[in-house]
Amino acid sequence: MKIYDVIILGCGASGLMCASNIGKKKSVAIIDVNESVAKKLKISGGGKCNITNASVESKNFDGDSEFLSYVLKRFSKDNLLDFLERNRVDIELRKGRYYFCKNSSQDIIDVFKKATKYSEIILNEKIIEVDKQGEIFEIQTDTNSYKTHSLVVATGGKSFQTLGASEIGLDIAKKFDMEVKDFSPALVGLTVQKEQFWMRDLSGLSCYVKIYVEDRVINEEMLFAHRGISGPAILSASLYWKKGTISIDFLPDKNILELIDGSKKQISTLIGLPKRLSKALLKALNVEDKECKKLSKIDKEKLSFIHKYSFSPAGNFGFTKAEVSRGGVKTNELHKETLESKKIKKLYFIGEVVDITGELGGYNFQWAFSSAYLCAKSVK
Numbered sequence: 001m002k003i004y005d006v007i008i009l010g011c012g013a014s015g016l017m018c019a020s021n022i023g024k025k026k027s028v029a030i031i032d033v034n035e036s037v038a039k040k041l042k043i044s045g046g047g048k049c050n051i052t053n054a055s056v057e058s059k060n061f062d063g064d065s066e067f068l069s070y071v072l073k074r075f076s077k078d079n080l081l082d083f084l085e086r087n088r089v090d091i092e093l094r095k096g097r098y099y100f101c102k103n104s105s106q107d108i109i110d111v112f113k114k115a116t117k118y119s120e121i122i123l124n125e126k127i128i129e130v131d132k133q134g135e136i137f138e139i140q141t142d143t144n145s146y147k148t149h150s151l152v153v154a155t156g157g158k159s160f161q162t163l164g165a166s167e168i169g170l171d172i173a174k175k176f177d178m179e180v181k182d183f184s185p186a187l188v189g190l191t192v193q194k195e196q197f198w199m200r201d202l203s204g205l206s207c208y209v210k211i212y213v214e215d216r217v218i219n220e221e222m223l224f225a226h227r228g229i230s231g232p233a234i235l236s237a238s239l240y241w242k243k244g245t246i247s248i249d250f251l252p253d254k255n256i257l258e259l260i261d262g263s264k265k266q267i268s269t270l271i272g273l274p275k276r277l278s279k280a281l282l283k284a285l286n287v288e289d290k291e292c293k294k295l296s297k298i299d300k301e302k303l304s305f306i307h308k309y310s311f312s313p314a315g316n317f318g319f320t321k322a323e324v325s326r327g328g329v330k331t332n333e334l335h336k337e338t339l340e341s342k343k344i345k346k347l348y349f350i351g352e353v354v355d356i357t358g359e360l361g362g363y364n365f366q367w368a369f370s371s372a373y374l375c376a377k378s379v380k
């Protein structure tokens with residue numbers, strides 16, 4: 001049986017970036033269960049893929065910040081943008097911070113297809129098990145077995161199983177006695193408890209908010225949904241939320257008490273949010289909707305909680321809706337310079353399967369590409 005120099009498990013964002021940078025001198029195979037490559041990349045960002053962010057710092061991620069900073073410095077967002085420019089992928093900046101493909105995420109997939117033309121791409125095969133005999137790794141899929149000197153695990157997280165996702169990456173790490181943190185859904189909508197069911201009644205409405213969650217502050221748009229709350233602000237908040245309370249400032253750029261001071265207007269009008277939301281908020285804060293000048297001292301106190309509406313969400317929408325999985329192979333198991341396992345030589349883990357997860361905004365692709373690049377340099 002042929003023994004490859006390198007086999008990459010998973011033909012998603014990180015697997016393709018890794019193969020693209022290994023070069024043609026090594027024999028490389030990439031194995032994936034799907035019938036086509038990079039299915040998540042293809043549909044991400046509404047088909048235009050939010051590839052990175054104008055500001056990429058370790059504070060935008062959940063995970064080992066020292067490890068992360070090291071990797072991001074070696075292949076930064078500027079290196080990624082240069083790579084895309086060199087390959088003539090048109091990129092546009094949205095809202096001054098999010099980099100998207102101008103045309104389609106297929107443009108990036110086409111670049112990778114070209115760059116991996118010397119690699120053997122094996123599709124429609126589900127990886128079942130990995131073993132190591134002496135210096136050689138053996139990979140068992142549902143139809144074949146393969147052998148390799150170096151093995152790169154790029155199998156991603158557990159969310160969106162319809163796109164091929166599985167926990168095989170964690171199973172492989174566990175098999176080699178590496179420490180892992182179980183996957184949990186992240187970048188996902190949150191369900192609410194009975195006291196916040198008023199939010200579900202506002203389904204379809206959105207507003208700009210500031211969210212305080214754990215030690216993080218997130219400024220973005222939130223969306224009321226029929227199952228609870230969602231939108232960019234909530235998705236990013238879900239990354240840090242650990243069953244406790246979150247606090248929402250519904251008027252982040254204003255001061256409600258200054259706003260109402262001496263005004264003859266009705267409060268719900270003055271707040272300046274969509275009327276339905278203003279009315280629901282007043283009800284939730286237990287303040288009667290009336291002329292501002294008629295508000296009592298107690299009313300004003302209650303009203304000030306519009307800047308810190310605190311509550312405990314009930315849960316989240318689950319892996320089927322989560323854009324990523326938090327958790328993965330612990331970074332203390334890996335060399336940050338190479339992404340190689342400290343315990344098992346020539347075994348590497350890259351991308352989402354590693355216990356580093358970014359906020360919404362292109363951070364997860366940046367991590368996938370940065371970790372893949374560094375690994376490729378080492379494997380090469």
Ligand SMILES: Cc1cc2nc3c(=O)[nH]c(=O)nc-3n(C[C@H](O)[C@H](O)[C@H](O)COP(=O)(O)OP(=O)(O)OC[C@H]3O[C@@H](n4cnc5c(N)ncnc54)[C@H](O)[C@@H]3O)c2cc1C
Nearest residue numbers: 010012013014033044050127155156164351352362364365
């Ligand atoms: C709907 C959606 C939208 C997203 N939008 C963005 C965005 O705009 N910006 C951003 O930064 N991030 C986004 N993400 C997250 C991003 O897609 C991932 O973080 C990124 O793809 C991770 O790259 P990866 O290579 O680690 O894993 P993946 O890209 O998921 O690749 C893993 C590959 O491994 C294969 N695989 C897994 N298990 C097996 C098995 N047992 N056998 C064979 N093959 C297997 C899978 O089929 C898959 O092709 C989005 C995710 C989703 C679900």
